[in-house]
Amino acid sequence: MKNHVTAGVDGSPESRAAARWAAREAVLRQVPLRLVHAVDWPLDPVVPGIGRQDVDRWADQALAEAAQELHRRHPQLEVTTRCPTGRPAAALAAEAADASLLVLGSRALGGVVGFLIGSVAMSTVIATDTPVVLVRVADDPDGPGTGDGAEIVVGVDIHEAGDRVLAFAFEEAERRGCPLRAVHGWKMPAAYTYVPFFDPENERDIGRSVAHMVDDMLLPWRHKFPEVEVTSNVFMGSAGERLVHASHGAGLVVVGRRLRRSPLGVHLGPVAHAVLHHAAAPVAVVAHG
Structure with a gap:
């Protein structure tokens, strides 16, 4: 053990x-x-x-x-x-x-x-x-x-199995008795780059859909850790930049790292790389499948 x-x-x-x-x-x-x-x-x-x-x-x-x-x-x-x-x-x-x-x-x-x-x-x-x-x-x-009690910030990826990342973040927040903020950044599908007349309502619809997916991802963890105060921050843009910004005043930033190997070997993803080099708080890197 x-x-x-x-x-x-x-x-x-x-x-x-x-x-x-x-x-x-x-x-x-x-x-x-x-x-x-x-x-x-x-x-x-x-x-x-x-x-x-x-x-x-x-x-x-x-x-x-x-x-x-x-x-x-x-x-x-x-x-x-x-x-x-x-x-x-x-x-x-x-x-x-x-x-x-x-x-x-x-x-x-x-x-x-x-x-x-x-x-x-x-x-x-x-x-x-x-x-x-x-x-x-x-x-x-x-x-x-x-000071004690500073919030923990965790990067959430709706496209990955992030149970290990969320488990680590929620357990840390429970131990410290501090709030937890989940951050997720999303981008418009590449096809929209070629649409000459883009309807802003589409962006709002996608944003609402992504926010619901993040809430669904967090729901079982909210039930498992009812004492942890959880907020979510979903936005269109770079997750790495927003996590770095959120690190100011945070007690810990938690990011994931894929366990899968590429032909060039194991490497960090762009979000983890940005946070590791620019965060203003301790950074936890949690490997996940």
Whole structure:
């Protein structure tokens, strides 16, 4: 059973913020926290004067310092550490296999808005089926502007089986006792591009139909989580842009990632890609079929 939260730790300010966020999440879920530092050896390119013992010592120190800090903040939380050897993305994905959630740090763009997604974080996101949350220093739960009760925003796609995405979002909202906002963007069918005299009423009819489909998609989840206050935001336009806009002031943004592989390998869709690079809140990426 997946009964713990895992956080990647490398001693950076971003990873410390991620560890604090993960600790708060583990307390909410009432599960242990596992801190992981992946040691990539041999170093490539090789760093002169640094041996294996130096790397291991530095990794152990980073883990110990993070664990000690979290013990002080959350004395009741069980914290364990692991230091696997291997490429960081592969090692973190392997560690996430038996976790309910993986939390990683990411650098911010423009001070407090947006993410700078490094190769390790991006590779890890697409290498695991476990939900992954990306956190910046600005998202530190003990930092300014991170009050409890902020709404959770979830991207909804009526064309995909999004049960895993909605389950994650509703469960998070229930744990936190916060509102949930579902966002869906739609576009006019391509054929309408060639219609010389377009009736605006058609657009309104399609918009109403899409809104009904979103409501139908949310209905069973409203019944399952009656305590969660849910609103929906359906509009014509880019879902990625609207989710990024909604991320300002949100406690978490939840987006889906398809599990299907393309001939070029696994990749993120345009909505998840936009949110990961521009959101102003922590982002959870949930893989779905």
